[in-house]
Amino acid sequence: MATNCRMKFHGVRAFHSVPGRRNIAFGGNTSCIEICDDSSHIFINAGFGLNQALPNWLNDHKSRKDRFHCAILFSDLFWDSILGLPFFAPIHFKSSHLELFTSASKSQIEDALNDMSSNLLTPFNGIESFPSKLSIHGSTTKKQWGQWTIMALPLLHPLAPYPLAAWRLTHTSGIDLGFVMISSPDEHALALIATFLEGAKTLVCAASNGPHQDVWSQDRTTFDDALKLGLLVGANDLYLSQFHPEMTDIHLQSELRKLSEKLPKLCGDPSRISIHLASEVESFISLSTQARAKAG
Amino acid sequence: MKKSPAAILRFHGVRGSRPVHDPHNLIYGGNSTCIEFDTGSNYSIVVDGGSGLQNLSALKSVNPQRKKLHILITHTHWDHVLMLPFLRQLESSDFEIHFYAPDVAGVPFKDIFHDLMKPGRLPIPKPSIKANLSFNKVTPGKTFIIEGKVKVVGFQVNHQHITLGYKISYESSVAAIIPDIASIEGGNLLGESFTEQAISIGVKKFEKNYQRQLIKFLEDVPNVVFDTHFNQENLKADWGHATPEFAMDICSKANVKRLFMFHHAPEDLDHDIAKKQMVAQRLAVQLGMDVINAREEDEWPLTAA
Numbered sequence: 001m002a003t004n005c006r007m008k009f010h011g012v013r014a015f016h017s018v019p020g021r022r023n024i025a026f027g028g029n030t031s032c033i034e035i036c037d038d039s040s041h042i043f044i045n046a047g048f049g050l051n052q053a054l055p056n057w058l059n060d061h062k063s064r065k066d067r068f069h070c071a072i073l074f075s076d077l078f079w080d081s082i083l084g085l086p087f088f089a090p091i092h093f094k095s096s097h098l099e100l101f102t103s104a105s106k107s108q109i110e111d112a113l114n115d116m117s118s119n120l121l122t123p124f125n126g127i128e129s130f131p132s133k134l135s136i137h138g139s140t141t142k143k144q145w146g147q148w149t150i151m152a153l154p155l156l157h158p159l160a161p162y163p164l165a166a167w168r169l170t171h172t173s174g175i176d177l178g179f180v181m182i183s184s185p186d187e188h189a190l191a192l193i194a195t196f197l198e199g200a201k202t203l204v205c206a207a208s209n210g211p212h213q214d215v216w217s218q219d220r221t222t223f224d225d226a227l228k229l230g231l232l233v234g235a236n237d238l239y240l241s242q243f244h245p246e247m248t249d250i251h252l253q254s255e256l257r258k259l260s261e262k263l264p265k266l267c268g269d270p271s272r273i274s275i276h277l278a279s280e281v282e283s284f285i286s287l288s289t290q291a292r293a294k295a296g
Numbered sequence: 297m298k299k300s301p302a303a304i305l306r307f308h309g310v311r312g313s314r315p316v317h318d319p320h321n322l323i324y325g326g327n328s329t330c331i332e333f334d335t336g337s338n339y340s341i342v343v344d345g346g347s348g349l350q351n352l353s354a355l356k357s358v359n360p361q362r363k364k365l366h367i368l369i370t371h372t373h374w375d376h377v378l379m380l381p382f383l384r385q386l387e388s389s390d391f392e393i394h395f396y397a398p399d400v401a402g403v404p405f406k407d408i409f410h411d412l413m414k415p416g417r418l419p420i421p422k423p424s425i426k427a428n429l430s431f432n433k434v435t436p437g438k439t440f441i442i443e444g445k446v447k448v449v450g451f452q453v454n455h456q457h458i459t460l461g462y463k464i465s466y467e468s469s470v471a472a473i474i475p476d477i478a479s480i481e482g483g484n485l486l487g488e489s490f491t492e493q494a495i496s497i498g499v500k501k502f503e504k505n506y507q508r509q510l511i512k513f514l515e516d517v518p519n520v521v522f523d524t525h526f527n528q529e530n531l532k533a534d535w536g537h538a539t540p541e542f543a544m545d546i547c548s549k550a551n552v553k554r555l556f557m558f559h560h561a562p563e564d565l566d567h568d569i570a571k572k573q574m575v576a577q578r579l580a581v582q583l584g585m586d587v588i589n590a591r592e593e594d595e596w597p598l599t600a601a
Contacts, residue, residue: 019316115417120401182419
């Protein structure tokens, strides 16, 4: 079934942006993934990567004036997942409609977005000042979005006084995607996520440890945790993302090599799972092609 | 014998609005605002704490002897402060960080700084601050001295709330950094209290006074870093930013010899920025001024005028 479902990493970094030459191969923008088919747009997180999406939108909009409608699913409300929103071109047009989903409550996301767009930190004055229509859906568990079914798993995290979310997106064509952009690495959390995402064929998981042990990544999943989760879920494709800012291209390639070496020991058949480093440089990944290739 | 310059201007982040990583902007760089005024002493002075702050050598092992950081904040929009809560040195008891900033809408900078670390917002464990921090309120027009040797004065420019340009002098080296600024002409009054002042003396008169004071602030400053976010085609004056033409007009009237164009728009790729310089250069030749695109990692010795 031809679906034209595709996915693009616009921001692969956790914590903060790291523009520069040392990150050419994988990227330096904060968290954002775009998933779309012919009729719908979904973004996971709205870090600065969001501003790299839809590069021609403004010009197209000027000539066509069509209405833009998208869903943004937030894994959390930390700065690195929301700061791209005030700079996202469609938010400045009345004809746009952005629907925002989180596991946190509606008031919690409103507070976060108002903090982010306060007039002390931006030229705006809270979310009311954006011309576009913003629909805020707190405490999301399940939602239909075009041909996608969106499901959220609320997660507790020591840094957040609100629940974070792991996301599962299933398409009527059978495409099945899991997103774990932030999670505690403890056994209990990983087991919960594995149950929630069991059977998802493509898993995007945070691998946020730095080149050295540090406090920033102590409550985050590592490269090893991500692989473990990928195997537990039974994913065919594991995309590692949400990289620590100090992980340069060289570090990331080295981590991937190490994981590939560990794989035969962890599962009898290493061809069970393909491990990829998420990259902002790569163009859209065709999900339908992948699903067919695996099925074949 | 040629005298060596007293200070060096070093660009760590030259983007405006937001940091941006793009394979097509690697020449000029994608980090947001951070400029170092390096006197070669055992302390560092930087203007703004945008994402470029992560490139400051004093924060890395390459320059461990520098344990004192002076950060001048022009204003508190994200692109100028977003790296501050990620400073690892906040947790180091042998580090001193001194902030200099105006109050914004009556809110002291200290409160804004701590709000950046609100629970549930900062994606790292809240730093347990052990560094010796000081917060110093800057009043426009009032000169203050850093480390007994570096003279700094702020000037309120036409941008939202209070936004300060800084003039920094050390021995024979002088530079001014004019961050986000828009032309005030046509009643484009963006700065805090500008409207009230304009009402009291008349808009035209206020505009004229402000322009005259801005030129006076920059008069004979040999090196000026100036916002050139827009060009003539995409200028949105009420966004609070300038064009190369505006920057050159002000700087030529102030007898500035070297103009660094910065606060490059995040959408502008290397070739757009290079083109901006080519266009500016034609006018600069007529004005007898050097016009240079600020570029991340570049350093410029600040020779006297």
